Amino acid sequence: MRSLKQQILILLLGSLVLLATCFIVSFGWFMKDRAEDAAFIKAQADLATCKEIIDKTYPGPWYEQNGELYKGTAKISLNNNFVDHLSSLTGDTVTIFLGDTRVATTVRGSSDERAIGTKVSASVAQTVLQNGQTFVGKANVVGQWYETGYVPLRSESGNIIGMFYVGISHAYDQRAINGSLIILGILGLSLTFIVALITWFFLQKFIIYPLHNIMLGTRDIATGHLTQKIKISGSKEIKELENAFNQMVEQIQSLTSEINKTTCDFETNLPTDSADANHNSAEGPDDMVCNLTPNDSNTSNDNDDFDTLESPLANYISTGRFKGESLPKGLNQATLDHILKFVQTISRPISAEEVAEGVKLTRVTVRRYLEFLEQCGVLRSDQKYGTVGRPLKLFIPL
Template sequence: MRSLKHQILILLIGSLVLLAASFLLVLGFYMKDRAVAAAIIKAQTDLATCGEIIDKTYPGSWHVQDESLYKGPVKISLNNDLVDHLSQLTGDTVTVFLGDTRVATTVLGSNGERAIGTKVSANVAQTVLKDGQTYVGEANVVGQWYQTGYVPLRAENGQIIGIFYVGISRAYEQEIITRSLLTMAELGLALTILVALLTWFFIQRVIIYPLQNIALGTRDVATGHLTHKIKTSSAKEIGELEDAFNQMVEQIQSLTTEINRANSCSPGNDPLETKKALPIGYMPLSSLNTAGNFGETGLPKGLHQATLGQIVQFLQANRRPLSAEEVAEGVKLTRVTVRRYLEFLEHSGALRSEQKYGTVGRPVKIFIPQ
């Protein structure tokens, strides 16, 4: 069975991946429209650029001579150098029409050769040749769809005698979309990894470590070691679980103390004899070492030499009147446990006690080093 942190992390990463995939899908549809718009802008720009290059390279007016298209004195019909040069500059397909017929082009036909002699589509012919307007948009070019730009070519008298064309293939649009999606995917992956690492740290710090501490405390309860409280810094719900656990430990310790007292008063366990077994007498706290000067055989049932030494060390470091709660906080043990050791030291003569009365509440028992 997977651990809780692995299940939470898998759920989080799965959610992030699903969110990223949905985002990329929506972005793909959005980028498709943006790519079309970018292709249209490119077609308009390339039409203007190519027009300026042709005018500067071949000065003069457009005219028809011997059923061929000329620009000034230069023949444009079958001028592959011109269309190839413009195509290399723009990355577009380029065509020059005489009327509605291609006379110089980089567009290839189905046979793999230049589509010389093929016609422009009817809707483009209507817009450009008859209406005299520039056509920009999607058009069928020799059986393939392109984002295109068509501009009329006018003779010196203003008559429309041909068309100049640039076309941007769908591969250009696809390249824009793919490049944008790859960039967003890389950013999304980096953010996903960052969020996963932060979440891993958060889960470890706020959930897993506190639960592990409580689990260890539960094992201590199961093995009979009830001396340490659980202390965590976590979310409210885990903090409530911690408080409930500590209350359970104190209740178990109180119950254990009552049972031990009841057993000490049972027949054959004379409390006076038990009291005589304790090393009662004047034994100042300063004369005790951190082991407490008591062997395990000299301690009452339920007390441990190591815990006694820990409490003695704290008392020697803080030689002032202290309550059981203050000592418990200092040595990180429960108040019930610490009180039993303090009462034992009081019976041994290392401490004496007084009742401290406040303005409200019950009096507090204060233990004073001897």
């Protein structure tokens, strides 16, 4: 299966190639029409130029004598050198007709011989010889198509005795069109290559790389390694995907914490023996006794000292335990003392995470001890709200 980058590049390049093909075909068709128009204009100009050259070279009227065509005193029939000269000046094929028959021409037949004695097409003969009009357009010249121009040749009396022809081969048009299309194709390929490089860079930086980072994050989650939030740059859609991924990470972290806490509570509430079971059935697993009066034989003396203590936290640390009752199920006196001493040392609002890091215990375990002390009036809690995520719960010594 192709990667997203390959699919986008193939789609883009395919679209560019299709667009370039359509453009070249349209441009070629446009150039074909323009080339034909230019050829017809050239034919008209060459007719006028050649007519003036003929009149200056051979002054006098056109006339027929003994089946030959003359201009003034010069014989034009079979005067191939003259038509070759006119052809070299204009780049056209040149023919002089007596009636509808070629008597001097540069046009060659299939055997590469001059097409002397061949006749003009009937449509041209109708327009020029019979109607006396100039013909400019496509015409079949000895089996090949040319953009042509024909003018009638008139005798001194005004009778039409022949025609003069210039023709531009389709090969001329095709060379001009092919040259333009080749240049256009080279420019199109260069532009396509440049666009492909720019597209590849854009895809790599703003789409593929951000998606790759998100993919690595999801792979970590799938393999059980909870990832941190990601920070990537990209388009609006990529940023929305980043936000959705980070929200998913927050939810997974929160869900994991709740599961750990529920599991720990379940394990600690399991009875260890029959006595604990009877005790739990009588009092319930959640009973918490929070008497801060010491439970020993010197109760009266300790009560005297209790009045002089500065705070509930200091009172509990000095007494060391609760009067007449054991700790709730799952709590340990030594651990509780350790946490209390750490909290007293810090002497400021502190989170369960900070306490857990300080006493080297899990956050879930530490939170249970802190919440117990909060119920006993040793600590109180407060919520600290940030700009992003869930509020932070802080425990404040009393």
